[in-house]
Amino acid sequence: MGEVLNTVIKFDLHIHSKASEYKESAGIVDQSTKENIGVLLSQLNQHNVALFSITDHNRFDPELYIEINTILAQKSHPYPNVKAVLAGIEFDVRLDEGMEKCHIITIFDTKNETDKLRQIKTGLRTNLLTDIQGAYTRKEFEDILKAIGLNTILIASQRKDIHNQSGKHNSLSDSAVDVEQIIRLGYINALEFQKPKVEGILLNNLKEFLLPVPLFSGSDCHDWTCYPYHDQQNQNKEFHHSKAKILPTFKGLLMAVTSPETRFNRSENNNPSVIDGFVLKDQKLPLINGINAIIGENGSGKTTLLKLINGKMSEAHVKKLVRDNVLKVDSSVDPQKVRYIEQGQIIKKFNERTLFAAGDESNFKELDSTPFREAYSTYSDALKKGIEALIKKQETLNSLSKRSITFEEGMIVKNYYVDITGNGNFESMDNPHESARKDIKSLLKKVKSLLGNDYFKSYKNQLEQVVKELSSINDDIERKWRMVNYEANVKNIMHGCINDYLRKVKENSSAKDREIKEYNKKKRQVIDSVVTAIKASVEEIAWPDVPPILEGVTKNPKQGFYFNRETTYNGISMLDSFFSKMFVKEYKNVEKLQTINSFDQYAHALRNCTSTSDINNKWTENFEKFISDAIKTNDYIMDGADQQIGNTLGEMSLSYYKFFTQDDQDWRVLIVDQPEDNISNNNISQKLIVYFDVIRDEKQIIFVTHNPLLVVNLDVDNVIFIKNNNGDLSASNGCLEYEDGQTDILEIIAQNMDGGKETIEKRLKVYGKNY
Amino acid sequence: MEKTIKLVMCETKALKIFVNDEEKYLIDAQNRNISADKIYEIIGFAIGDHYTVLSENESGVDNQVLEFFTGLLTDIAEKVNAIDVGDIGSTTA
Structure with a gap:
């Protein structure tokens, strides 16, 4: 079983020993010797320092390291919290001519091998400083490193604002003309500060460079009995140790300097409910409380493993693989607290337009377009009446020419019967109060219903007043309506009687x-x-x-997103659209419609209308088409207040992960099969990694992936590599920096993931070494 | 405005129609006919107009004809005078 990242460790890479004696005041490091190493180890153990380095001024004592390694290699030594020591030297270097010197702590990759430790001392002797004020030039420094021939991590001391180049502080800014450039080029891998207030200043400085340069604290302890302070007199009480989530190895430190954002300032994951791991035959493979990436060739059984972990094993081939390899899961997590996104699920939901649905409910709120329909119905009806009134007026005038009267002498003679004219006026007529009566009754009913609604309880008095006023109007209209109705009844009776009379007159009339x-x-x-x-x-x-x-939009704010449903008519005038849907081009406004004076012209003006008999149907048809287009809704999601998410599968997938991972519901484990599907590498690097990173200290994340960005750049805490040899599964695991005689996780990624080697190289590029 | 429609029977039996002393139409002796659109034109209604119809027949010829057309225009004038513009309102309000 490989080692995974599940703890944050303290480290201190700046401790001196008696080897620094040549530069120090008398007696200060006299007791910091190999013989007294137990004093330091005991202090480190007491302060929970897992990783440390003894970095003497331009000197290196391999024997001291060999002693430490011997002690720490013992199965039960009295310093269980102390895990490893890294070889290092604090060099005095003048980086640029004409500048002052600075201190550069150089950590060497010796893998605790004795030969390599002695190799450091040998290399150093090629140009050993003896003058206590002396310093190496940049070239001399580089020559020594070449002579030593080991991989290094360079940490420059910076004890003040990075723009302060006044000298006297042995800081990088005292020694380099262009500090920004030297950091950007990766010559320096980290900066060391000693006082917390300087850390704040440096953080602000580094923001300007837009480069995540790690900041380490170093105790600079000379007298081990005073650890973590310098010595008896010089005690930096504000000192606090640096912490990182790394293995206590050179490679672990290397991972930290190449991805400080994922390794430093991490808190322990306190998620109480995790899947502990799984067993493959007799091999226990842990799943840690952080990010676990399962990698391997296609068909290696990765998805099977996810299904097993999630308890979804209905398919026969999954059952067989599990049975044949005696796969078991060690989990006591409530299944309700596990979120599982299986492969293809996002595409399926995207196609079904249910990607952001919460159960059966859409996150997009329903939208009522009745006010819009009513506004345009009123407008349309009035426009239609207007046109028809115009035509009627014209027809009335036209009809005049068809009527004339000529004086005829014999026609003036009186007859014996009383003639009754105007009986036609008694024919049934519309009640002009009908519509108003209907409207006021409806309004009154609506307001009365509000009185029974709890929400309007505090408005009871006002509503009662409104009901009173409306009732009064209703009574008045009702009275008028009844009057007209009564008149109509009377007229109807008279109409019948007069018709009877006229019929009788006609029967008794002569031809004349x-x-x-x-x-x-x-x-x-x-x-x-x-x-x-x-x-x-x-x-x-x-x-x-x-x-x-009118406004035609609903907005549902949820988890930092806005689920917006917007109609075509939202916030814009639909008048042009109305005219273009209703009428032909020449009649695109009211002024043009006011020139209509015949039904033929009316039919011509109306879109898709070919005859006057079709006017009413086409008007309704066109209007309904206009309404249907205007109230069409467009669903879209805003990430925050101003960033609209695109409708492509990739962008929706990305937002889905953000939405799905950053809610405040009580879930514990996220299991995803190939989260990289449909998402561009750029968006994986810029966004998806961030979404997972944000929750890595609170949730357990387990995913299967073929994308090295999600392993290397996300800096996963545990990589599980699955191999399938004709149904016989095998697995190995560990964090990125893990390596032993059989397993080297970075090597596995480089060899087994498309683009894996390039991704690792890109990450280490800033470190300035080839993988 | 006040408008006076005056029908004058001439000696020649031609019937002249004046509005505020301005001759608007002539019904000749051979064709005692008038069309509705001509009457509309003669009246020339504008909001606020009020009509009075008079007749004159100094020569005393064809009085029956004069009475017929005077009656016709009087009927119309009475109805037009009765139009309440406020009642007409609008067709779509």
Whole structure:
């Protein structure tokens, strides 16, 4: 079983020993000797320092390291919290000519091998400083490192603002003309500070460079009995140890300097409910309380493993693989607290448009477009009435020319019967109060219903007042409506009686009588037509006001997103759309419609209308089409207040992960089969990794992946590599820096993941070494 | 405005129609006919107009004809005078 990242360790890479004696004041390091190493180890153990380095001034004592390694290699030594020592030297270097010197702590990759430790001392002797004020030039420093020939990590001391180049502080800014450049080029891998207030200053400085440079604290302890302080006199009480989630090895430190954001300032994951691991035959493979990536070739059984972990084993081939390899899961997690996104699930939900649905409910709120429909119905109806009134007016005028009267002498003679005219006016008529009566009743009913609604309890008095006012209006309209109805009934009775009378008159009339009657009728028609035309000529046609611009959107804020459903008409005038849907091009506004004076012209103006008999149908049809297009909704998601998420599968997938991982519900474990599907590498690097990183200290994440970015750049805490040899599964695991005689996790990634080698090289590029 | 429609029977039996002393139409002796659109034109209604119809027949010829057309225009004038513009309102309000 490989080692995984499940603890945050303290480290201190700046401790001196007697080897620094040549530069120090008398006696200060006299007791910091190999013989007294137990004093230091005991202090480190007491302060929970797992990884340390003795970095003497331009000196290296391999024997001291050999002693430490011998002690720590013992199965039960008295310093269980102390895990490892890294070989190092604190060099005095003048990086640029004309500048002061600075201190550079150099950590060597010796793998605790004795030969390599002695190799450091040998290399150092090629140019040993003896003058206590002396310093190496940059070239001399590099020559020594070449002579030593080991991989290194360089940590420059910086004890003040990075722009302060006044000298006297042995800081990087005292020694390099262009500090930013030297950091950006990766010449220096980290900066060391000693006082917390300097850490704050440096953090601000480094923000300017937009480069995540790690900041280490170092105790600079000279007298081990005073650890973590310098010595008896010089005690930096504000000192606190650096912490990182790494294995206590050179490679672990290397991982920290190449990805400080994922390794430093990490808290222990306190998620109480995790899947502990699984057993393959007799091999226990841990799943840690952080990020676990399962990798391997296609068909190696990765998905099977996920299904087993999630308890979804209905398929026969899954059952067989589990049975044949005696696979078991060690988990006591409540299944309700596990979120599982299986392969292809996002595509399926995307196609079904249920990606962001919460159970059966959509996150997009329903939208009521009734106000819009009513506004345009009113407008449309009024427009139609206006056009028809125009035509009627014109027809009235036109009809005048068809009527005339000629004086005929014999027609003036009186007859014996009383003639009754105007009986046609008694025919049934519309009640002008009908519509108003209906509206006020509906309004009254609605307001009364609000009185019974708990929400409006505090508005009871006002609502009662409104009911009172509306009731009064209702009573008045009701009275008028009844009056007209009553009149209509009376007129109807009279109409019947007069018809009976006229029929009898007609039966008893002579031919001359009938001729006279017809003549008088004609005369009346002339009179009526003139009066009607005059009335029509002064009749004002009230063209409707433009409908208001209405809001047609619902916004549902949820987990930092806004689920917006927006109609076409939201916040814009739909008048142009209305005219283009209703009428042909030449009649695109009310002014043009006001030129219509015949039904033929009306039919021509109306879109898709070919005959006057079709006007009503086409009007309704066109209007419904307009409404249907205008109330069409577009669902979209805003990430925050101003960033709209695109509708592509990739962008939706990405947002789905953000949405799905950053809610405040009580879930503990996220299991995903190939989260990289459909998402570009750029978005994986820029976004998906961030989403997982944000929750890595609170949730357990287990995913299967073929994408090395999700392993190397996300800096997963545990890599599980699965191999399938004709159904016989084998596995190995460990964090990125883990290596032993059989397993080297970075090597596995490089060899078994497409682009794995390049991704590792890219991460280590900033470190300046080839993998 | 006040408008006076005056029908004058001439000696020649031609019937002249004046509005505020301005001759608007002539019904000649051979064709005692008038169309509705001509009457509409003669009246020339505008909001606020009020009509009075008078007749004149100094030569005393064809009085029956004069009475017929005077009656016709009086009927119309009465109805037009009765139009309440406020009642007409609008067709779509």
